[in-house]
Amino acid sequence: MRALIVTAVAAEAxxxxxxxxxxxxxxxxxxxxxxxxxxxxxxxxxDLPGLAAEVLVGGVGPAAAAAATATALALSExxxxxSAGIGGGFAPAAPVGSLVVxxxxxxxxxxxxxxxxxxxxQELGFGHSVHLxxxxxxxxxxxxxxxxxxxxxxxxxxxxTAEGAAxxxxxxxxxxxxxxxGFGVAEAAAAHGLPVLEIRAVSxxxxxxxxxxxxxxxxxAALTAGFRALGPVLxxxxxxxEHR
Numbered sequence: 484m485r486a487l488i489v490t491a492v493a494a495e496a497x498x499x500x501x502x503x504x505x506x507x508x509x510x511x512x513x514x515x516x517x518x519x520x521x522x523x524x525x526x527x528x529x530d531l532p533g534l535a536a537e538v539l540v541g542g543v544g545p546a547a548a549a550a551a552t553a554t555a556l557a558l559s560e561x562x563x564x565x566s567a568g569i570g571g572g573f574a575p576a577a578p579v580g581s582l583v584v585x586x587x588x589x590x591x592x593x594x595x596x597x598x599x600x601x602x603x604x605q606e607l608g609f610g611h612s613v614h615l616x617x618x619x620x621x622x623x624x625x626x627x628x629x630x631x632x633x634x635x636x637x638x639x640x641x642x643x644t645a646e647g648a649a650x651x652x653x654x655x656x657x658x659x660x661x662x663x664x665g666f667g668v669a670e671a672a673a674a675h676g677l678p679v680l681e682i683r684a685v686s687x688x689x690x691x692x693x694x695x696x697x698x699x700x701x702x703x704a705a706l707t708a709g710f711r712a713l714g715p716v717l718x719x720x721x722x723x724x725e726h727r
Contacts, residue, residue, distance in 0.1 A: 484533055484534050484535070484563070484717060484722065484724075485536075485559075485562050486534065486536050486562065486563045486564070486565055486721075487539060487552070487555055487561045487564045489539045489541045489548060489551065489564065489566050489567065489664065489668045490540055491541060491542060491547075491568050491663065491664050492540060492543065492568075494699075495540075495568040495703070495706065496538045496539070498704070498706040498710075499538050499567055499707070499710050500527050502706065502708065502709065502714070503534075503538075504711060520558060521554060524541060524542075524551045524554060524555065525540045526539050531714060533721065533722065534714060534718045534721065536714075537559070537561075539551055541664065541668075543663055544663050544664065544667070545664060545666050545670075546667060547667070548566070548664035548667035548668050549670050549671045550671075552671035553674065556672070556674075556675045561677060562677070563620075563679075563680065563717065563721070564668060564669075564672035564678070566662075566668035566679065566680070566681040567681070567682050567710070568684070568706070569684045569699065569703065569706065570660045570661055570663075570684070571660060571662070571689040572685030572689060573652060573659060573660065573688075574689070576631055576633065577660050578688075579685050579688065579696075579698050579702070580685060580698060580701045580702065580705055581631065581705065582628050582682060582683065582684055582709045583633055583682070583685065584624045584625040584628065584633075584681070584682050585616060585635035585680070585681035585682070586618070586633060587614070587615055587634040587635070588613065588614040588634075588637065588666050588679065588681050589613050589637060589655065589658070589666065590603065590604065590612045590613070590637050591636035591651060591654070591658075593639075593666075594607060601650075614673060616678060616679055616681070617680075617720075619720075620716070620720045621680060623719075627715070627716045628708075628713055629712075630682065631659045632659075633658060633659030634655060634657055634658045634659065635658070635661070636655055637661075637663060637664065637667065638651075638661050642690065648689045648690040651689065660685060660689075661689050662681075662683050668681070669681075682709055682710075685702060686699045686701070686702035
């Protein structure tokens with residue numbers, strides 16, 4: 484099983500790599516030297532029994548994430564692509580410090596404003612606005628990590644007001660989190676015919692921007708713990724997937 488795990492920034496990548504540990508003292512991970520891909524994308528690797536995980540620092544936002552993911556996918560073969568990092572959580576379903584696994588990766592602000600409200604690109608007839616992960620994998624990942632299983636919204640502009648949060652919640656009442664990369668990662672994965680998964684650790688509530696209330700350290704720690712639990716799920720899923 485070979486997985487490409489795409490993060491936005493180095494701190495997220497470090498947290499993911501720290502979480503990818505062996506399940507027993509005799510299964511210590513092998514960590515080759517990081518590689519620099521064309522475009523100066525940094526790619527770290529963890530080798531565990533049954534899982535080769537490569538963790539990419541792809542940049543912030545859906546366009547950067549799509550470009551970085553597509554670059555990595557063009558250079559190597561993978562079985563699965565994972566978008567991972569921190570993000571905002573929709574209260575009260577996803578409190579700060581919790582995890583959200585996406586059952587849908589949604590382009591939440593890609594579309595057009597009209598007199599009758601927002602229309603996404605699918606409603607405009609210009610493509611699609613949602614990618615779905617393998618349902619069984621997403622469910623098992625959420626169960627293993629203790630995460631909320633819910634849509635994760637991809638936005639190009641982080642929500643910073645109560646009014647903005649209310650608009651998003653009205654359009655996506657089941658949403659668990661918002662972040663800036665998942666849909667871009669999913670677009671690149673889909674272009675290569677690969678399944679995608681997204682996991683987010685909540686650092687702040689979606690709504691009024693209050694940096695003093697953010698708990699980035701706690702979210703990164705939750706991301707590490709999440710990948711410690713997620714690793715065996717990826718191995719099991721990969722074994723089943725490879726034999727189909």
